[in-house]
Amino acid sequence: MSAIAQRKDAAKYHAILEAAIKVMAVSGYHGAQVARIAREAGVADGTVYLYFKNKEDILVSVLRETISQIIMLSTWLEGDHPEPLLALHKLIEGHFTTLGRNPDLALVLQVHVRQSDPAIREQVADMMRPYHRMLERILVLGQETGVFRQPFDVRIARRMIFGTIDETVNAWIFTGAKYDLAAQTDPVYDMLLRGIGKGDKLSEI
Amino acid sequence: MSAIAQRKDAAKYHAILEAAIKVMAVSGYHGAQVARIAREAGVADGTVYLYFKNKEDILVSVLRETISQIIMLSTWLEGDHPEPLLALHKLIEGHFTTLGRNPDLALVLQVHVRQSDPAIREQVADMMRPYHRMLERILVLGQETGVFRQPFDVRIARRMIFGTIDETVNAWIFTGAKYDLAAQTDPVYDMLLRGIGKGDKLSEI
Amino acid sequence: MSAIAQRKDAAKYHAILEAAIKVMAVSGYHGAQVARIAREAGVADGTVYLYFKNKEDILVSVLRETISQIIMLSTWLEGDHPEPLLALHKLIEGHFTTLGRNPDLALVLQVHVRQSDPAIREQVADMMRPYHRMLERILVLGQETGVFRQPFDVRIARRMIFGTIDETVNAWIFTGAKYDLAAQTDPVYDMLLRGIGKGDKLSEI
């Protein structure tokens, strides 16, 4: 939460966040005027600045809250289910479920975040780091316990997993978020485990 | 190429494009002032508008030229190497090589494109379509010729491949483009074929 | 009044209008910079856009207010004085009095309106229509009641009257608005009624 917020009306704080997500989903970060966010939230322009330092702070707050949601869910899963296969499955499911419930939020997270200033991207990267580290821990544990095949570069695997999840969400958003994103969990999970090759053809090149 | 260009000085056209890539890499699309692009290209502000309709046209042209480079390379590979495994390998290699040669361009393509107006994103999607379709053709052919394992959803596989490539480039950019991106070809290719699982553990969940 | 205005500070709205008249009188429509109008009105540049949609809206508003002033005055006179001769006299007097009080306004109305985009001229023509129609009603009534000579084309008479008024104002402006414009009422009125000819010489050609 923004340092400023806390002492104030939490309901209004969240109303502004929700409004920001809605407006940014339609217009992107740069297209989202503070005035429109304020109107959407039902507050005056100036009120926004009682809860957020500036426009960038709104975006960062949106991201922080969302990412922490995903991460909290996943952390909980990791703690509860040290079984790497299950943990991976739950992580994908958690990601898809969280974003699948709120397409506007997904749009902001996937599409609009990546713009804006380098400073923001840096902050987003910081926020994602625990997520990435957790993913790597799952992978290492899986290799150690022998449920994943032995010799592969954990970072490359992590990028494949994250990239695949990301692109799956992107495709879902781009087609208008019409189908159930969570339903993609199993096929995506399966594809990540098996790859596209046949065991006996893999060393051909 | 922009319709306006052609009849004029091609060198200047490309100088402006290069300058735009450089400036956008640093400041993003919205942060890139036309005046700075012009100065970087060594021309007057007004000259930019002799070669491009407006600022958006500059960005779209950068993307068009880059994407078409990647696609042309890949199309050529596809025609020459109908062998799906090889084609996939070459496609990844082509993607990494093209972007690996020009980190600024990669930054613009990966990060800054996704901002700006929906109209631009739509255009980018249109430009990427041939790429995606080609990828799917390779996958279908691979299934038919039996070099890929039989039952998997081609679209999910395509998203995994594209997402993995994308995320690999992102990671490379984010760490400062310090290592050789093309060197990622083999491990990424291998990871996509094998997945992370062990053959005998796959049906456990 | 501009749709935007009303809910806001009416004094500021009029201050900007007055400033616009002053600046346009000196520099013409195209020469009048919004920044200079703002400074003249004692507000910030952006404030102008709280009261007017754009620069064109300022000009149109100036014209709308002035023309409606002239028309309101005249309409009132028409209602009150159905006597055509008197109505005509009052109409001329009203026109001269309104503009005579504010030479800058007259300058804008007479000289600078006619430039700018065709769209504006169209709007001005729309605004003038009631005025022209009223003039024609006076003429028709005068013919019917027999105070004007019978067979003349009402449109030609209307153009003579309007053209004469217009040119009288022009001449007054051009010589620096040094004399009392309203004092021209009687001689102009007289001239329009009598023409320049002698009764017995009129059919000579």
Added chain:
Amino acid sequence: MSAIAQRKDAAKYHAILEAAIKVMAVSGYHGAQVARIAREAGVADGTVYLYFKNKEDILVSVLRETISQIIMLSTWLEGDHPEPLLALHKLIEGHFTTLGRNPDLALVLQVHVRQSDPAIREQVADMMRPYHRMLERILVLGQETGVFRQPFDVRIARRMIFGTIDETVNAWIFTGAKYDLAAQTDPVYDMLLRGIGKGDKLSEI
């Protein structure tokens, strides 16, 4: 003719003038880009500046040539026909005929001249002065020879005549220049001589 012109290709000089009239008729003075005038004239942008000092010089030249046409015609008429009634009739006829032949020119003269900088308007006024003086000479002569009624202010009469002619041309332009302007000569001439009143009602107010 522009001082620059004379030594050069007179055909090209006139081509540019004609082009300027055409373009200004459509877009007005400020809307008429030099580049468009050049293209319409079939010359390069730079060539325009071999024949005219600058854009303003083009407009002034257009006006000078046109006005001098009208004046030359009228001067000739005045010299030839010292009979005031006939001279007035011919003057109106000349004015209507000259402009009636070239609606584009009329549009520029009537509508677009009045904009632009005060400097231009000053020059136009200078050019019109002989015309106005001639009109006054006709009026004075008419009074002296007794073909006009005796006591009226010559300047007011002049303004009525000029204003009526002007407004008649304006109305003709505004309705699309669809009818024969020269045909307005007789009714306008008649109206100016007789006025709108009846002899016995004139002193009522």
Added chain:
DNA sequence: AATGAATGAGCCTTCATTCAT
């Protein structure tokens, strides 16, 4: 003389942010 690519000063407009009420 003719060209037209290049120039760059100039201006309207937007919108994040402030602050008096």
Added chain:
DNA sequence: GATGAATGAAGGCTCATTCAT
């Protein structure tokens, strides 16, 4: 705390004019 009118810096784009060829 809340308001929203006011601010003013900033930037994309136009177009008259120049000058090397």
